[in-house]
Amino acid sequence: MQQKTGEISANQQYASEFGDDDFAVGIWEPKEIISRDGHMKLKTQVFFASIDQRSERAAGESACTALVAVIADWLQSNQDEMPIKSQLDSLIREGSLEWRNLCENETYGERFPDKHFDLETVLEAKVRPLSVVPEKSFIGFFHPEGLDDKGFDFLQGAMSFDNIWEEICRCASEMQPSSDPLVYIISWNDHFFVLKVEHDAYYIIDTLGERLYEGCNQAFILKFDRDTMIHQVANETQKSDDKPADDKAEQNGKIEVSTGKEVVAVNDSPGKNEEDSMIVCTGKESCKEYIKSFLAAIPIRELQVDLKKG
Numbered sequence: 001m002q003q004k005t006g007e008i009s010a011n012q013q014y015a016s017e018f019g020d021d022d023f024a025v026g027i028w029e030p031k032e033i034i035s036r037d038g039h040m041k042l043k044t045q046v047f048f049a050s051i052d053q054r055s056e057r058a059a060g061e062s063a064c065t066a067l068v069a070v071i072a073d074w075l076q077s078n079q080d081e082m083p084i085k086s087q088l089d090s091l092i093r094e095g096s097l098e099w100r101n102l103c104e105n106e107t108y109g110e111r112f113p114d115k116h117f118d119l120e121t122v123l124e125a126k127v128r129p130l131s132v133v134p135e136k137s138f139i140g141f142f143h144p145e146g147l148d149d150k151g152f153d154f155l156q157g158a159m160s161f162d163n164i165w166e167e168i169c170r171c172a173s174e175m176q177p178s179s180d181p182l183v184y185i186i187s188w189n190d191h192f193f194v195l196k197v198e199h200d201a202y203y204i205i206d207t208l209g210e211r212l213y214e215g216c217n218q219a220f221i222l223k224f225d226r227d228t229m230i231h232q233v234a235n236e237t238q239k240s241d242d243k244p245a246d247d248k249a250e251q252n253g254k255i256e257v258s259t260g261k262e263v264v265a266v267n268d269s270p271g272k273n274e275e276d277s278m279i280v281c282t283g284k285e286s287c288k289e290y291i292k293s294f295l296a297a298i299p300i301r302e303l304q305v306d307l308k309k310g
Contacts, residue, residue, distance in 0.1 A: 026085030044228040049088040049219035052209040060096025064192040067095030067207045073128035201225040202287040224287040234277040
């Protein structure tokens with residue numbers, strides 16, 4: 001971004017870079033999102049891009065690793081900002097282009113015939129001038145609940161997702177309101193996204209729309225702050241809901257951290273079902289529950305079923 005000079009407004013500056021036809025600021029929208037299994041409902045603010053990585057304008061089918069590098073670099077260079085809509089679109093196109101360039105590299109192509117490059121390869125290729133902070137980088141596992149330890153000997157001594165989150169929370173608790181935000185790149189279930197940690201809020205930035213809900217074709221930013229809330233969906237709602245199961249928001253068992261079709265506007269007055277439903281968590285720590293109950297719930301539950309079957 002060019003530096004602001006004279007009396008040129010921020011909007012005029014951005015418009016001059018993106019062109020009048022492409023320039024868009026975007027807005028934070030209050031949304032209610034149902035987990036794909038239909039058990040949880042998230043109420044929070046969502047910011048949408050115009051496209052996601054699979055859009056024709058991006059052509060980044062499997063570009064998530066390059067995309068998180070490009071976005072993380074932008075966040076590090078713009079510590080006190082979040083991208084506007086046009087900037088987020090531009091970052092998605094830039095990251096997708098970087099991925100296509102990697103695909104043309106014969107060495108990388110031989111190592112990753114499916115074109116799903118790992119983070120080390122993207123850093124090695126110097127897609128952006130980033131480096132991992134070892135002491136703040138973690139690899140851990142979601143531990144299926146309700147099962148004995150039989151068959152899980154290999155997890156002895158390994159970090160769990162809860163352990164990882166405790167480390168992130170510890171770092172966040174040491175931040176002052178004026179502290180620079182922390183930027184993490186998270187790998188889960190063969191997909192990468194970015195977590196930005198501020199003193200009073202967490203943000204998840206994901207370039208694949210379908211991670212939010214089935215049929216979504218826009219990259220998004222989820223904001224977790226004091227107004228965020230996750231409810232357990234009332235039984236009456238689950239029974240009366242005649243939408244297909246895959247219309248409700250995606251969800252390997254490994255998570256790596258390094259620095260449903262319906263989405264409706266939030267009502268001003270909660271309905272009866274919402275009043276009767278149980279509040280699972282509130283505030284910025286809802287981010288942890290979102291990762292566990294919205295992103296990880298279905299594959300973990302499938303793993304539990306397989307293990308019980310033997």
